[in-house]
Amino acid sequence: MHSALQALPDPAILAITAALITGFSGIPGIFLRRPGAGQIIAAILTLLSALVGIPAALALLFAKSTATYILNWGLPFGSCELAIDPLSSFFLIPIFLVAAAGSLFALGYWPAAEHRSTECGLTFFYGILASSMAILVTARNGVFFLMVWEIMALSAYFLLVTEHESEGVRRAGIVYLIATHTGSAALYVLFSLLAAQSGSFLLPAAGSLSALPPAAMVIAVATFVGFGAKAGIMPFHIWLPSAHANAPSHVSAMMSGVMLKMGLYGIFRTLTFFHDPPLLWGAVLTVAGISSALLGIAFAVAQRDMKRLLACSSIENIGIITTGLGVAMMGVSSHNAPLAYLGMAGALLHILNHSFFKPLLFLGSGVIIHAAGTREMNLMGGLAKGMPRAALLFLVGSVAICGIPPLNGFVSEFLLYFGFFYQLQAPSLVYLVLLAPLLALVGGLAVVAFTKLYSSVFLGTPRSHGAAHPHEAGPAMLLPMGLFALLCLLVGLLPQQALRLVAPAITSFMPQMSTAVNAAEYGALLGRISLMALILIMLAAAVTLFWWWRLGSARVNSAPTWGCGYQRGTSRIQYGATSFSELAVSVFNGIIRQRITRPKLSGLFPGPADCDDRPTETVLENVIAPVFTFAGVSFAFLRRLQHGQMHVYMIYIFVTLFILMLWAH
Amino acid sequence: MITIADQFLVLVLLINFVVLGTSRLIFSIRAVAVQGVILGILPALIHPFSWHLVGIISMILITKGVVIPLLLNRAVRSAEIKREVEPFLGYVPTLLLGAVFTALSFGFAGKLPMLAEHQNYMFVPASIATLMTGFLILTTRRKAISQVLGYLILENGIFIFGLLLAEAMPIMVEAGALLDLLVGTFVMGIVINHISREFSSLDTSRLTSLKEE
Amino acid sequence: MLAALIILPLLGAVVTWLIPSDRLRPIVLSVFAFGHLGITLRLLIATPPPSAGGWFNLDALGKIVLLSTSVLFFFCAIYSIGYLAYRLERSNRVLCMGLLICLSAASMVTITHHLGLLWVALETTTISMTPLIYFNRNARSIEATWKYLLICSVGVALALIGIYFLAYSTIVARVEPSLLLDDLIRDADKLSSGWVHAAFVFLLVGFGSKMGLAPLHTWKPDAYGESPGLVGAMLAGGLVNLAFLSLLRVYQLCLATREILFFQNALVVMGLISMLFAAIFMARQADFKRMLAYSSVEHVGIMAVALGLGGKAIFGALFHILANGLTKGVLFLSSGNIHRSYNSKSTDHVRGVLRRLPWSGGIFLAGFIAITGSPPFAPFISEFTVVSSAFIQGRAVVGALFLVSLGIIFIGMALTVLPMVMGEAPADSETTSYRDTIWTVAPPLALLVLVFVLGVWIPDPLMTLLRDASALLEVRQ
């Protein structure tokens, strides 16, 4: 297969061209009068670029070589290099994949016919977002990187505020914009300091910088803040839930599936610059990662808004990836090759997996919103009957994201677990093994969150009129979901192949390490897992056959569910989303925070009353908001300086003159 | 000749105090006009005769002595105001401050690295003192007219210093500068008239609607 | 040729004075603006030698400012055709005249090397702009005019003292007395340092108040806020740069006199103060034109800091002359449209601009993104140059403060601009007949395109120009 791919005309050129095609995909729509034509053209172009780009990326990945080009630009920041090494090409794969799937999905989800005013801009910025990310991973000049980065962030913002008539969307947009801009400020510092270290704005070669000077520490902090804010690592996650919840679903898929990974890419890339980084860096990443995972999934359990739940679980998954990266860094620092390899493999593979199942779920949520007309899980239920196919695909995503065999989520977490257990025999850092139970807890909570999501949306009986008459989604929407579901299954069943996909990226990330481990051994392990998965499926099939045989020979009839003895039971007495997670919330109270407003009931026959509970954004509400209010107050005080009294303005002038005079002499 | 110039400069300083002390606008306008005339004469005393000197002097006399006072008078008439009532800072404190500033400026001028032949004349101290007076009036008076007067006195202070460097300042530039001052004050006069029409007063403490709250 | 630069606009002023028709006048204005632009470009390509005696010398610094002023003026003139056609209720004779006189004076500032003449020209621009601020003829605008006139005049008067001090220092030094920049630079090390120091302080304060460095900026929000959009554009994009050019002349002199360190530090401090001031005043700003005024304060602060940092940052400062000028044009012209259409400057009434004025709203939004230093727009290039050179020079504190105030400013502006352009127009907002037309949209759009192009690609001639200019400001041992 590789040889066939390498037979292509220079894959790097192909990949970059594909990226550019994606970028221009939205432009025809601006000039075309007929609604929808532009959208269709965009979808076709994006699909084409994916068909070109993904094979090219694979070829580059397995070629294990780095293709470098010099872009001739008119800006005074040194030469602008583009380069595609295995790490870049690894990240290119999900970018092209999700972009294509999303633009296809948009045909059904955001038809131009119904959204005349917004469709054009949406399609345009969607293309820009995709291509900016694709170019980002190839950029090797700090300033160029920064420019592409900002373009990415801004286009994401414009996608996010597509429905800016609603207050919630505007709020989410502003929070996102402020968060991302603050991150960018950190990146300004980062690239300036890198330039100060290496003498030019070209990104330093791998392992060329020493981590000893204090500047390196500042660089590390800036990296963590700047890229962490984009990736949504705690405590920089504040923008993430509302942004993902309020964007159109295929945009959420793009943001969560790929854009967050760009933050991780930044961290990966920056860490490659340094040789033997201090243990502290890995430790910080690990702690931040595992706490993001734990808190993220804890928040997810409490959510009532379907897309917010998915967004919180993105925080969790980013946390898992960051943990893997941190562990790998600690492995590098302590010259513990297997730890480094397993951590990195787990992290990279989880990046790939998350870019399969998270888009699947977000696209699914789009389908659900179409059917039920709401994001509030407590108002849904029983959708599986109306839309069996979507329900099945969504189920695959939910199981996969819980990290349950035989799907892909398990594979990456398995590698991480194995890395932790491996520490037990390691000479140092034995305590890393304690991450395993924490990760297990994360897994358990994930099961709670996603059984909640899946059941309250698809199972039981409808809890509102909106959800009563769902309709199956069209092929344009089901096809991308099916593709992702298939990929989840494939990686789950053939994990050893997925590992081969990741290996080159690891090699480019830490050349000296990856030679020290024998990767084949881990491949074999994953082979056993795929064997067990097959056995599991066969067993299940056997049981099913047996049961059918039994049912065939017996009487089967159907009746309504027993109403638990209620005289007039309504669908409202079902366990809804909130009631399902209520127990978990009460047990994990403190990690999960909820604001519950209970009604005052009095008298023998209290009148109708309602009880409302919603999860709270702890960091945003208790940390960020107070800071802003304080700043507002103090600024308001200082603003009195502009009081309109001109003779006092005159005094300003002469006082300035006087002070400067004193200073001068 | 220059000794006579010094006498004139003393006059200038006195006029400063007059303007600081009086509340009657018409009177202070006249005082400033006189100051302008004196400044007009001064170049004749310190520079050798030349035609462009004549040009300059005549121009100064016309602008500072005639045109600007007329303008301001018109404004005062149209606004029907006689005197500067309750300034931000009372007259006595202003006078005292003026005295202090004058003293300081003499002290300060002594320290400056002067040219030997300028050493023992009071051009520099007089100019600084006049500057300070202009600043005082600008910052303490309420009426727009008074502020214009303050600006004029400030300009006069600058002008006194300019006398020291006639050979460095070519005639063209000198003329340009003067022209600017004229036009500037002219525009100020117009603006003042508009203000008096808009607010039916020249009280600048009314002009505080543009601010941050 | 240089003379034409001055005379043509004056001629235009006379013509506009003679023309009776309010409709015809803006077109004549545009014609002369076009002519001026043509001459400017011609001069940039084929630069004449310095005039006899070196009074007039169009050097690289002057070229940059001249270019940005001329381009901005041209687009403002085009804009005035559509804008003034809507404002026929009052005569625009004075407006057009004032603009052209200001243009002529501005050209004078850019080409002269004689400090006295520079001062005269600068004061002329100040005065010629005064009636324009009063265009709206109401109580607020007269107040703004009054403050603008008096504060700027006093400020520039201080600058005149500074120039006198320089002249006197030549006399004291017993070198051939002159106010020609080149002579001063030649004799720089002979000049008596006491006077020179004092001169620098006075010049800094004088030109600084004209430029609007905090705390000398107090006239800015009033003048910018009350004047019509295109006047605001000329003030913020044109006059500011002229004052900055004057400051650059002083800077050149400082370099020669080895007094540079004090001057640089003073610039950095005042620049940072200006940025912080702007940040404080922009947060929760309810009047979007005043917000733009404070943004202008911020950007003169940026230029001052860049100049003070020296080294590579100089390039940023010079490029920011262009970037800031053009972007301010975009913002003020589009905000003028918004102001007219809602007949209000208050963000309580101005909502949902994208719905009512899709073009102006979009341009305004893009301008906001550009002015806050986001790629792919020109201000990013200059601002990032400043930040990076601050850090590369190891002046991390300056860089950090710079970034912090940029951040606060971004947040403040975002909280004002985004709710403005998005959402729906409130029910109580006044509806006027003013809508986007090709004449009122094309100029800001064209400027925006320029800002974008400069943000991704600096043409070689311009690059060489900037390089030459920054060479003039290099510290030479």
Next chain:
Amino acid sequence: MANSIIHIFLALVMPPLLLGVIAKTKAAFAGRVGAPFLQPYYDILRLLHKGSVFSTTTTWIFRAGPIVTLATTAVAAMLIPFGAHPSPFSFQGDMILYAYLFALGRFFTMAAALDTGSSFEGMGSAREATYSCLAEPTLFFALITLSRLSGSYSLSPMLVNISFGVWLNNGAALLMLVGGMFIILLAENCRIPFDDPTTHLELTMIHEVMVLDHSGPALAIIHYAAALKLFVLGAFFVHLALPYATGNPYLDWGLFIISMLELAVVIGIVESVMARLRLIRIPQLLVAATILAAFSTLLVIR
């Protein structure tokens, strides 16, 4: 090979017997004769021949629940070693798969329960979800301890490795582990004091209430799967608590069977002497188990 066959045979046949033994023990304590040991087998067979009723609310998820549960438990049974004999399928890291297989089963059981749209099933699955994710870390602490003691990453070696020698060296750690794992064993299999399979007050149940609407073969499968789960977890526990081993393979099989029966008796005794806990107490007990396991881990890795 023979061992593998015996292993699979035991896994297939023996589980319901444990339930029978437990029931018998409880009857003995209650002074009754009680149902015969093979009663569970009879029940399952009878259910297999019955017809089924499916709620009109349900979808295929409802049917998938029991199937997946049984399949996952069966695979888990393939991974766990019985007695001194290694399991048929054993590879490095299989313990992680072992732990996650139960999660898969749980996911589908809960989904199936919620599929009926009945609030009782909802209650049950909510409890199951919460308690099981409290139980998760304990299992992993146990695995860490065992892996550390045995120096291997696979269930068979790490469990077979436990012997009296190991007990002598790490008595404290293993004791705490046994305590913790016994609690988990009871909790995971919904025995008293966590849950009472035989009560008829649905409000108080966990597992039983989730399967209220299953009938006929489905119920049979569920009962069998539950028994198998008890068997698998029991086998795990027996390795810790009763690590007898003679060199002789056949004796070892015998020993294994006997110790499993002992375990059943012990469970029976516990169930007859203890009362069901109130639901709000359950989390505390589970956390206690976690703490015990965590301490044992710390003891071995310090």
